[in-house]
Amino acid sequence: MLVLGISGLDRSMSVKKDLMPGLDRREQRLVQGLDSAAALVGEDGVIAASAQERHDGRKGTGAFPADAVEACLRVAGVTLDDVDFVAHGFRYDPSSAFDRDDFARRWFRKAYCEQVQLDVLASRYPGRDWSRKLVRVPHHLAHAASAYYLSGFRDATVLVADGMGETESTSVMSARDGLLRVRRTYPVSASLGILYSVVTHYLGFQPGMDEYKVMGLAPYGDPDRHAGAAGELARGLPGGRLVVPLLARDRTPVERETHRGAIRRLEELFGPARHPDAPLTRRHMDVAAVLQRCLEESLLFVLRTALEEDADSPRDLCMAGGVALNCTANGVIARSGLVDRIFVQPAAGDDGSALGAALWQLRQHVPGAPVAMSMPYWGEEFGEEEIAQALAALGPGYGVRRLPEERLLERVSGLIRGGSVVAWFHGRMEFGPRALGNRSILADPTAPGMRAHLNAVVKQREEFRPFAPAVLAENAHEYFEIEPGRESLYRHMLFTTQVREKYRELLPSVTHVDGSARVQVVERDSAPRFWSLIRRFGDDWGTPMLLNTSFNLRGQPIVRTPREAVATFARSTLDALAIGGWLAVRRTRTEGGSDV
Template sequence: MDARQAAVSYILGYSGIHGSLRHLRDRYPDADRRLLHLMQGLDSAAALVRDGRIVAAAAEERFTGEKGTGDFPVQAIEYCLRTAGITAADLDVVAHSFHYTLDPDIAELDEDAAGQFASLYRPERQRELWRTLVGPMPRRDFVAVPHHVAHAHSALDLSGFDSAVVIVSDGMGETESMTVLRADTDGLRPILTVPASHSLGVLYSLVTHHLGFLPAMDEYKVMGLASFGDPDRFGDVFTDLVRLAPEGGYVIPLLTGEVDRRSQDLHEGALARLVDLFGPARQPGEELTQRHKDIAAGLQRRLEDLVLRTAEWARSTTGEARLCLAGGVALNCTANGRIVDSGLYDDVFVQPAAGDDGAALGAALAVSSRDGNPRVRMTMPYWGNAYRDETLREVAASTEGFVVEEFTDDRALAARVAGELADGKILAWFQGGMEFGPRALGNRSILADPRSSETRDLVNLRIKKREDFRPFAPAAKAESAAKFFEIKPGAEDQYAHMVVLTRTRPEHVAGLGAVTHVDGTTRVQTVRREHNVRFWELLDALEERIGVPVVLNTSFNVQGQPIVRTPQEAVATVRDARLDGLVLGRTYLRPVGVEAAR
């Protein structure tokens, strides 16, 4: 080993199961397309870790334009390598976020299962794909990391906690749907597992389907809808659907009754049972009635109660006072908010890419953690494609159809943009490195005045072309967030990544109508100057201009599209969505013909 090899260790993690969606499509050509989405292996991504530090991370969807794609993340891998200035031959370890093994009994009994395992899941298949689609094998190892171990590391290793409880909950890993682990400086030990056949995540996705939305994608819409419903109307039904088991566990008999292979893959029996329990399934686009809202509310409350119960059990069993959450269920910011509010734990950390994109990062960190790197609390996940101001200025200058204003300092830019927002303009905001995970955290955002609920309706219908019931989140200066939102002073950083729900303080609800949900809740992002100077300056300028250091912040995309990655995509989306302007680095682009604010 030469000196360079000894000094540097590059570990690349990736997620997704290539071809899984196509496999199901071919297998069940007549099946409801939305149901195919329930399968394992979406949200492929790549992440590169060098000596325990994250160099780059991005989801493949941002490159291909196919939201949630599970295809082998060739372009995300290329991006990671390019950012580090290395090639695949320089990688020490490649880690995949799944580790499937085939039960020999099943292989013998079920030819289909064996075929599916061979074409999709076996670890050797990943090596073949790597050789074909990327090239040279890594220098040291190509490893398969168990899915929930990857999720657990994606949170724990970025939490800064020496010891903690980690709750991983998602649709499913290889064989389980929830794993509770106890972590200390020696590593992670599971203390509770719930099998995949009793998955809270799958139940939530099936009800998402019943309500006319896309499973494994639109669960957050159901969460938003729940605020309009009465959780008691179907409370008893949900209590019966998910039954309590000892030691923090639970069972979901509904999911275990599928008799044949097709029903197991597509859950058709369980969906039929949901119709018996709740009435006809809503078709996409159909009107949302009070019944639908009450179903969403009942489901959401049951999920919250169960996650909270497991968190309570883990707290009393282990004595640990710190908690990490990961897996798709950890994107349920309402449930996260209940855990934080319960005061059960002194500190709760949710890594913002809690879904399977984050498992790519977790797979890399799982390997990296063996080197004994200290766990350091992450700040902001700006690990995607980054552009310098100079590049953005060149893009702005060469873009036709816009009036371009250039600014030489951040305060002047912030004052100008704040004036436009105060004047009712809806603007796109494109800065620096792209966020990893589903949330726009101030670098790929659409921004608007937070004060009036009319702005919310306007952004929903005119720009995002999405359902009018869906709330928008605010970003706020961290140092004054507790004045407007129910955040304990000192706990602001738990709200840095938009994954924990809180409430707008009652005296500010009327003044923050665009970013407060119907039930008074809000998913605020707290912004520190040292983590995003330009975004913070904008909030500061807004405080001066409109009296609140708050902005409506939603992801920079339109319905069905992933968040924009490049400045060129940003310009195209601004044109298509007819936004009032685009802030690109330190330039402000106004479409020709749109009047400037006075």
């Protein structure tokens, strides 16, 4: 059996523009159904998965994932006619929530309802009876399935938290012997994801896209400065109720679509909203800090409530939904002692709901126990001939040569130690927002000033943004506060932990202001070539670790093809590109990279 999963709501953004012309770009993004993707699964597991933004170049797009669908079919060597079901990670049905005002009714009729999804499929792929193949999976169930069925846990408590599903924002489920059961849900009025997005907007960033920037900003602030206002953001009540009072400030349909009422209240509490081009001040850092603390405490409250309500609740935890991409909160939960083991699906946002919808539908027809996934290398792979053709576009200012594996590793290790920033492109593309060693930019984590150089010159982004260390599994506990035997928790770069104090000066480019790091543990079996490079760097220079960030520039999705990799390298300040068996360097470098 083959099941194709899709995410996104193709008409969501256009409907909002029609309903509310004149909104700025940030307000337009306050919609449901972004981050569209496709995933193909079969009885042997995940075959392929890809986000649409990697194909059309529009970050966070909600457009129908036609290109991603074609990529998945190419990887599998099948056609759409070979697919048994198409599972969509949303299921909107008529309810009172969509009949409260004209806005809600028009949203349902023009963007959400089943007929719209059938019309979208029919317009893309005419001549098929989609009413027989389309399966609509409730959004939080899709998220839950994406985590549970890939966790390897037979029994688990599943926590899904995001902006909203259809009518809920947080769900707690029990998973036993392959079956998922909803235990408790929290309404959209108590949405932790929307709360985080609204404050992201208030701080001058893009909601629905830049929440990770707020997470990175928070350690610079002091949450105690606004402790008295924390209850206006979120708080737990007796009986396990969670409330987000800020969202109650959105009283009209327009305010519910733009959150202008909530923004006004934030200005009353914390001062004027930041313009996107204005400098970041201590005040902004303190707001980010109190928001992050509220999120962590609220997630612990929800989880503790679930475990206390049922003494037989499984002590293994699966997490998904956009909030599960908050690495700092994940680290707090992992260290809380509330659960034994924890698994976060690496594409935890809405792109991962395509994967979950497909897995859920597959398991309805082919029951099976959850299987622990390894690395999400589920995108396309490209051959040496296509790589060579892409490299041919480089002009005379570059040295390009094909090298044996050991020589390539030796040269890249030397370049990085010499201060070069190297793009690394190998194998199948990662699925999810993290670059995990196949579409990465690499640098020396011990180099003073490297973080500032990468932020300002290479990535052209905010100076406060941290970078991740990619460390060999066998050395992870030496440098970081990671218990031996728990290294695999960190393989997907979804948890922060503390850098051991004696190594913080040694690792200035990957140690955040609070001593933390968003670690990627690299295992030989699951990422052999990336492991070999880090091993070589460690053997050569004494530190078995590299700084790892995504291979993209400001405003650009992570590169997908050799052509994109070469073009991005050429228009950047990157010093070298290792792609397949090839190494390209700029001849203008005077040390370490003058030629291959």
